[in-house]
Amino acid sequence: MKLTRRQQEIYDILRDNLDHFDQPPTYDELCRLLGLSSRGSLHKHIQALIQAGLLEPMEGLQRGIRLVESVEVEEGIPFLGRIAAGRPIEAISQAALMKVPDEMLTGKSCYVLQVTGDSMIDEGIFDGDYVVIEQRDSADNGDIVVALVNNEEATLKKIKQQSDRVILYPANASMAAMVYKPEEIQVQGVLTGLLRCYR
Amino acid sequence: MKLTRRQQEIYDILRDNLDHFDQPPTYDELCRLLGLSSRGSLHKHIQALIQAGLLEPMEGLQRGIRLVESVEVEEGIPFLGRIAAGRPIEAISQAALMKVPDEMLTGKSCYVLQVTGDSMIDEGIFDGDYVVIEQRDSADNGDIVVALVNNEEATLKKIKQQSDRVILYPANASMAAMVYKPEEIQVQGVLTGLLRCYR
DNA sequence: TTGATTTGTTCTCCAGTTGTTCTCTATTCT
DNA sequence: AGAATAGAGAACAACTGGAGAACAAATCAA
Numbered sequence: 411m412k413l414t415r416r417q418q419e420i421y422d423i424l425r426d427n428l429d430h431f432d433q434p435p436t437y438d439e440l441c442r443l444l445g446l447s448s449r450g451s452l453h454k455h456i457q458a459l460i461q462a463g464l465l466e467p468m469e470g471l472q473r474g475i476r477l478v479e480s481v482e483v484e485e486g487i488p489f490l491g492r493i494a495a496g497r498p499i500e501a502i503s504q505a506a507l508m509k510v511p512d513e514m515l516t517g518k519s520c521y522v523l524q525v526t527g528d529s530m531i532d533e534g535i536f537d538g539d540y541v542v543i544e545q546r547d548s549a550d551n552g553d554i555v556v557a558l559v560n561n562e563e564a565t566l567k568k569i570k571q572q573s574d575r576v577i578l579y580p581a582n583a584s585m586a587a588m589v590y591k592p593e594e595i596q597v598q599g600v601l602t603g604l605l606r607c608y609r
Numbered sequence: 610m611k612l613t614r615r616q617q618e619i620y621d622i623l624r625d626n627l628d629h630f631d632q633p634p635t636y637d638e639l640c641r642l643l644g645l646s647s648r649g650s651l652h653k654h655i656q657a658l659i660q661a662g663l664l665e666p667m668e669g670l671q672r673g674i675r676l677v678e679s680v681e682v683e684e685g686i687p688f689l690g691r692i693a694a695g696r697p698i699e700a701i702s703q704a705a706l707m708k709v710p711d712e713m714l715t716g717k718s719c720y721v722l723q724v725t726g727d728s729m730i731d732e733g734i735f736d737g738d739y740v741v742i743e744q745r746d747s748a749d750n751g752d753i754v755v756a757l758v759n760n761e762e763a764t765l766k767k768i769k770q771q772s773d774r775v776i777l778y779p780a781n782a783s784m785a786a787m788v789y790k791p792e793e794i795q796v797q798g799v800l801t802g803l804l805r806c807y808r
Numbered sequence: 809t810t811g812a813t814t815t816g817t818t819c820t821c822c823a824g825t826t827g828t829t830c831t832c833t834a835t836t837c838t
Numbered sequence: 839a840g841a842a843t844a845g846a847g848a849a850c851a852a853c854t855g856g857a858g859a860a861c862a863a864a865t866c867a868a
Contacts, residue, residue: 436815
């Protein structure tokens with residue numbers, strides 16, 4: 411909805427003076443601020459701003475003119491924390507959002523983890539890199555997955571699932587593959603992207 | 610639709626002065642700005658610009674002259690093309706925009722290239738990876754840079770600048786470093802981020 | 809509870825502004 | 839000459855913004 415000049419002006423004034431009121435202003439107060447002498451005139455503008463979704467509707471109450479909270483359109487996917495072989499995912503307290511290229515997103519639910527350790531170094535995933543993970547509970551053989559081992563350790567490894575066992579391969583010549591029973595391993599997600607920041 | 614000279618001129622002025630108005634200008638205001646004395650004359654030009662899709666139609670409302678908002682608030686930085694050692698940057702025809710984490714941006718002008726070849730494999734930069742580059746014409750020793758060699762080849766290498774020579778180190782045990790005269794090398798940008806898409 | 813006051817709403821009326829539509833003229837280019 | 843481009847100016851309807859009165863519901867005071 412497009413605003414007229416006066417509507418825009420009133421909205422701006424309303425925003426600018428929001429701190430100066432300790433209560434939401436009434437029509438009369440706002441009229442005084444705007445130099446209007448008629449509440450009826452102001453009412454038309456207020457209604458237009460409500461229509462535009464910029465002010466809260468009154469709903470029959472007399473509690474002053476309130477701005478609607480601006481709906482921030484935060485973009486990105488959540489950065490959940492660190493993943494290190496041998497420990498649960500170390501969750502970060504406040505989930506920051508991280509913008510990632512659309513190419514890394516799959517349409518399904520994705521999140522970002524920071525990798526700790528060198529277990530995937532031969533795949534070009536270094537200590538401190540960020541990985542984009544698609545949330546899933548199954549994977550194809552050869553996928554790099556976030557796997558939960560025995561319900562307590564989370565790890566990033568290449569997976570090979572056989573009927574009677576599951577093998578997790580690190581990508582590091584100096585580390586050995588680990589073999590588990592299928593019920594010991596729970597796939598939590600599949601690697602879809604890698605991010606690294608220099609400096 | 611082609612614009613006449615005056616139409617183009619008016620459109621440019623309109624764009625340039627958009628910040629100077631706090632409201633969309635009325636015909637009268639714009640007439641004053643253009644030195645016209647007749648709203649009717651301006652009206653013809655405005656109509657032509659509306660026809661051309663550059664201005665919003667009035668729809669019987671009196672809200673001033675508005676540019677059509679390019680609704681695409683496409684976020685991201687431009688993906689410019691491929692970089693391979695030994696060739697100029699292979700530019701892509703239409704510059705796509707790629708969203709990247711804020712952490713990879715420096716506040717200065719940045720762009721994305723796709724890496725071809727394995728010359729940086731030991732740094733975890735693989736064939737097909739995307740690199741985020743900050744546009745710069747100088748670098749610190751040890752930085753990974755996009756360097757233009759002899760004004761014709763572009764390459765991604767680690768740089769070491771000495772008073773009498775410049776050395777470009779690949780990060781690949783099977784490749785040798787190259788030594789150049791300072792005037793042969795032109796730094797085009799510095800690596801600030803890495804992106805890799807799986808699948 | 810009751811009455812007075814405040815507050816938001818609705819209505820009519822009015823003036824100035826704004827966009828539109830004319831006609832007429834001047835200039836430039838083909 | 840004719841077409842295209844540009845501008846001046848007048849006249850007009852519609853839109854915008856405002857005043858003020860009257861009203862009902864919410865709120866406050868006693």
